Amino acid sequence: MAQLYYRYGTMNSGKSIEVLRVAHNYEEQGKSVLLFTPSIDSRYGTGVVTSRIGLHKEATIVGDDTDMVALTCEAMPDCVIVDEAQFLSEAQVLQLTEIVDRLKIPVLCYGLRADFMGRLFPGSTALFSWADKIEEIKTICWYCNRKALMNMRYKDGIPVFHGEQIQIGGNESYLPVCRRCYKEARTRFVEAAGANV
Structure with missing residues (x-):
């Protein structure tokens, strides 16, 4: 069927x-x-x-x-x-x-x-x-051994958390990460700078 x-x-x-x-x-x-x-x-x-x-x-x-x-x-x-x-x-x-x-x-x-x-x-x-x-289809986090759940976008090697939903790219623009590594990066790079998430 x-x-x-x-x-x-x-x-x-x-x-x-x-x-x-x-x-x-x-x-x-x-x-x-x-x-x-x-x-x-x-x-x-x-x-x-x-x-x-x-x-x-x-x-x-x-x-x-x-x-x-x-x-x-x-x-x-x-x-x-x-x-x-x-x-x-x-x-x-x-x-x-x-x-x-x-x-x-x-x-x-x-x-x-x-x-x-x-x-x-x-x-x-x-x-x-x-x-x-x-x-x-599973893979592991780029930074640790947990299951990757998130797609972290990068610009010039720095994670970004705002912008257009669609930006075509590969490893130069995105890496698979687990939820914990994603949240830690967001805290370091966004909330520490006082930006809105």
Whole structure:
């Protein structure tokens, strides 16, 4: 039975390598995969899913007006996979539910749970509401051995705790950290300076 999956994790938890691994497994068995990625994710070029270890695969770009249901109807793949799903809108997540419910094709979404301020993204909020199965992809804190829960944003090597929700970047801009290390950094760099959090 087809289902909508949301597999979430912090930055650097291996989400994109998991996307590529799952796509490879389907294709190795002679099955077809339709891979989507939001147009906003341009870290390694638009329309490509790339892991930090260097593997990559071309993907169909999802923009504001992309009809993922129509594209899936044309391709009729065995599976639909969405990378960086936190950048989807609720309407786009609802399109994914149509792919599962009407076309009976499984949809696997991978993305972040929350931004660098600990706030849910629109796509992750919708996926937590609409997904059949929610699974965490875990990694450890950059600074200690606890499980990473937060994405700490950096500018010039200094943690920042305010700004636009979306800023595309990799290890130069974000590190996975546990809640305790996040709170300690916020106390050191923000509250000590008298800034609002």
